[in-house]
Amino acid sequence: MKIDTFLAHYHIGENPFGAEEARHDPVFDRLIEHDLSHPEFAKVLGQVDRPGTSVVFGEKGSGKTAIRIMLANQIAQHNTKHPDRRVLIVPYDDLNPVLDQLLTAHDQSPEAVFDSLRLEDHQDAILSAAVTRLNDAILGEQHEDTPGVAPGVTPGNNGCRALSRDLKKRLRKTPCRSRIDLAVLTALYDQPRTGSVINRWRRLRRKLRLGWIEPVPWAWVGASLTILAAMGLGFTLWWLRDSADQPLWLLPALGVSIAGAVLLTAIWGHLTWRRRSLCRQILRQMPAVKRSSSDLSRMLEDLGKTKLAGQPLPIGQGKDGSDSRYQLTRRFIETIGCLGYAGMVVLVDRIDEPTLIHGRADRMRSVVWPMLDNKFLQQKGVGVKLLLPLELRQLIHRESPAFFEEARLDKQHLVDRLTWSGSTLYDLCTTRLHACQVGQPGEPLDTSTPPPDPPTGTEKPIQLMDLFQPDVSRDAVIDSLDQMQQPRDAFKFLYNLIQEHCRLSPEDDPSFKIARITLDNVKTAQAQRVQDLHRGISPA
Numbered sequence: 001m002k003i004d005t006f007l008a009h010y011h012i013g014e015n016p017f018g019a020e021e022a023r024h025d026p027v028f029d030r031l032i033e034h035d036l037s038h039p040e041f042a043k044v045l046g047q048v049d050r051p052g053t054s055v056v057f058g059e060k061g062s063g064k065t066a067i068r069i070m071l072a073n074q075i076a077q078h079n080t081k082h083p084d085r086r087v088l089i090v091p092y093d094d095l096n097p098v099l100d101q102l103l104t105a106h107d108q109s110p111e112a113v114f115d116s117l118r119l120e121d122h123q124d125a126i127l128s129a130a131v132t133r134l135n136d137a138i139l140g141e142q143h144e145d146t147p148g149v150a151p152g153v154t155p156g157n158n159g160c161r162a163l164s165r166d167l168k169k170r171l172r173k174t175p176c177r178s179r180i181d182l183a184v185l186t187a188l189y190d191q192p193r194t195g196s197v198i199n200r201w202r203r204l205r206r207k208l209r210l211g212w213i214e215p216v217p218w219a220w221v222g223a224s225l226t227i228l229a230a231m232g233l234g235f236t237l238w239w240l241r242d243s244a245d246q247p248l249w250l251l252p253a254l255g256v257s258i259a260g261a262v263l264l265t266a267i268w269g270h271l272t273w274r275r276r277s278l279c280r281q282i283l284r285q286m287p288a289v290k291r292s293s294s295d296l297s298r299m300l301e302d303l304g305k306t307k308l309a310g311q312p313l314p315i316g317q318g319k320d321g322s323d324s325r326y327q328l329t330r331r332f333i334e335t336i337g338c339l340g341y342a343g344m345v346v347l348v349d350r351i352d353e354p355t356l357i358h359g360r361a362d363r364m365r366s367v368v369w370p371m372l373d374n375k376f377l378q379q380k381g382v383g384v385k386l387l388l389p390l391e392l393r394q395l396i397h398r399e400s401p402a403f404f405e406e407a408r409l410d411k412q413h414l415v416d417r418l419t420w421s422g423s424t425l426y427d428l429c430t431t432r433l434h435a436c437q438v439g440q441p442g443e444p445l446d447t448s449t450p451p452p453d454p455p456t457g458t459e460k461p462i463q464l465m466d467l468f469q470p471d472v473s474r475d476a477v478i479d480s481l482d483q484m485q486q487p488r489d490a491f492k493f494l495y496n497l498i499q500e501h502c503r504l505s506p507e508d509d510p511s512f513k514i515a516r517i518t519l520d521n522v523k524t525a526q527a528q529r530v531q532d533l534h535r536g537i538s539p540a
Helices: 003-009 026-031 041-045 064-081 096-106 110-115 119-139 157-173 176-189 197-207 218-239 250-284 293-308 319-338 361-371 390-396 401-407 422-436 474-484 487-504 516-535
Strands: 054-058 086-092 341-348 382-389
Touching: 003 487, 026 422, 041 054, 041 064, 054 064, 054 390, 064 086, 064 341, 064 382, 086 119, 096 110, 096 119, 110 361, 119 157, 119 176, 119 197, 119 319, 119 341, 119 361, 176 197, 176 293, 176 319, 197 293, 250 293, 319 341, 361 382, 361 390, 382 390, 422 474, 422 487, 474 487, 474 516, 487 516
Parallel strands: 054 382, 086 341, 341 382
Antiparallel strands: none
8 A cells, every 4th residue: 555545544645754854844844833842942942032051962863953943933933022122043053164164274184173173263153143144134135044043034025124124223223332343243254145245344334324435544645645746746857857947946845755655655554564464363363254354454444443442353362362252242242232132042053964073972072062161151142052962961971070160051951861752752743643634534635735734623633543453552652652762763663654554555455554563563673773873883
């Protein structure tokens, strides 16, 4: 019997258990608005408009990515309801660009890059993502990635334009000091997806009302004028070379003009050299951010020395370098506070997936350990949601007491292990059946329209136990799911269970109830697969 025939008998429009990744699961997309989450989700989310840190350890397939997407969705809903207390969502779940940039900047082997990875590199990468997101919102540029991740709204031209209009209105009331802070942060960290960095800088500078005309250094103007004067005097001297009434002051004036031009040109060159030297020093301390020295020099020149005075530029090393990032982060939080944001939430996920990491626990440790710093995790207005592989939990328990004193995981809303009970998985699988149900049993199945939202109670929803023969107890199904331990393996178990039942049932005499012996055989095979996976001797 075909699987489609089995599902059509129960008026299920699509296989509820076919997806293995939340990012590419259409059933999960339809269920995201419903109260369907892990029991620890409320602890991880916390109070939205008062962002806090959470640290979650979970195995592959335990639902970390699903939690990340649901966090983004919950925050996006909050932003829609509370436009004066929005929260800026900063996804930090793709480390490939950061690691590749570090590899290029250091020109070292991957091992050397991981050994030299600093907290400052993470701070720079997070600030870059946050500033870019905020500027995209100000300029009305649309994101088309994970639903709910766009700052304040879900993707959509109307929502982006409305947010942009609101931010422009708030920018007019923002103090000059905060607008200068945002301009400095933009010069350091803004990373447009397409187009010229300088063109985007000019657009944003106009919106920040920092001046329409680019400032020109007085030394450059003076040097240009004296060079023109020297050229004019030299031409006049040449023209009157044979004249008897040649002015006596002409030759000394020419000498003074040439000397002034040389002096002012030297001053202008010195100022330019100092500015570019400062840019090189900054970029040397910010290897995680892709920025050219010429672009940064041009933007700092546009800002001018007065606006840069007192700015915590990241030019120091060690404690000084880290402190400058904390100051920049604090100024960013203060700036977005003027724009209607209560803070920002950084979503850290998929640590094991970057190409350079290859799932190696030692490299994941090198990436994550710098972030396990209480001062970094407890910044006011910043919530860091660390969704980490279970391998790191095993490593963290081997650390010294000094490490735990610095990380203070007891203050970070720690979920030591993301576990699922059989009953929770049973409810989860039943809800997925509801989401795929179209019509009532006994009615013709219309496959031309997509499945509707889950039943609201007005029609009789299908239950997971409806798929089994009467001698299969609910406790037996819950016990089988309990042995799968996590959603991905529970879905694989039910998918293989339906597949095995259909394989044993002929098409001309189909049976639409799964037998107990089939349940036991598939449970045994899948439980062994899960154990082999946890021991590292099976790929999936």
